[in-house]
Amino acid sequence: MGNIRITKQFSFETGHALYGYDGKCKNVHGHSYKLSVTVIGKPIEDTNNVKFGMVIDFGDLKKIVKTEIVDVFDHATVFNKNTPHVELAKELQDRGHNVLLVNYQPTSEMMVIDFAEKIKSFLPSHIALHSLKLQETDTSFAEWYASDNESL
Template sequence: MLITRKLEFDAGHRISTHNSQCRHLHGHRYCIEITLSGNIIADEGVAQQGMVMDFAAVKQIAKSTLVDYWDHAFLVYSGDKKVLQFLQSIEDHKTVVLDVQPTAENLALIAFNILDDAYQDSYGNHLQLEQVRLFETPNCWADAVRGAR
C-alpha cells in the first residue's frame, strides 16, 4: 500500500550558473509530497489499525527533519561565494548551505536522502520511503524515486 503526505514551505534560492531569470535571488512556495509504502496494520486494538502509518506522524517526521530547516530559509550552493558571504554577513539569517546547486532536482534528491533515513530510523522495516516529489511551482516539479537515476 502507498500513502502520500503533502507539506508546503517557503524558501529562497538562486541558480548561480544559470543564464536566465533563475540566476537572480528569488523564492518559491515549495510543495513536497512524501510517498511511503508499507503493509496495512491489522493488529486489533492498536491506534493505527487499518493504517500504513498515521499521516500526523508522517508530517511530524518530515517537519522535524527537513521542512522546519528549509522553511523561510535561503538555500545556497557552497560554490556561490558572493551570495554565501552576503548571507553570512546578515545576523541570525536562516541559511542552508548545500554542496550542489539548489535546483528542484537536487533539492528533491537531498530531501529523499534525509527523509529516507528519518523514516527508517523511526519505523524500521515496517515502511519504506518510495518517492519525494518537490514542486518548485504548481507546474514544475522533480521526483526522487527509490531505485531511479
C-alpha cells in the first residue's frame, strides 16, 4: 500500500510585534491564523487494529497540534525575547496578559519552522510531517515542506 497524505486544519488568534521592522508590523497587532498540518504515511493494514485503514486518527493529530501549538499560541502575544520588547512583555504579563517570549522574530516564516519542530517530535515513528501552511491573512501565508529541509 502506498503513502497517503492527510491534512487537518486549525485556527487561532495571536498578537505579535516585529522589533526593528521598518513597517506597520513593528506595532503590536494580531492575526487570525489558519494552520494546515499535513502528515504522510501508510494506512494501517492490521484489520484487528481499531485504526485500520487510517494513516493517523485525525483526533490524535488534533491532540498533538492543539496541545503544542493552538492552546499555547491562541490569544497570546508573541515577542522575540532577545529584543527590548521584553519590557513591554513584562508589563503585559503583570497585567494578566498571556505573553510568549520566543527566541526568534515572530514572523509567519519563523513560527512555521518552530511549529514544524514541535509537531515532528510528537508524531508516531511511522508518520512523517509532510508540510505546514500558516496563513496570516487571507492573502499571505508561509509554508514549510519536509522535502525542502531534508539536507538542512
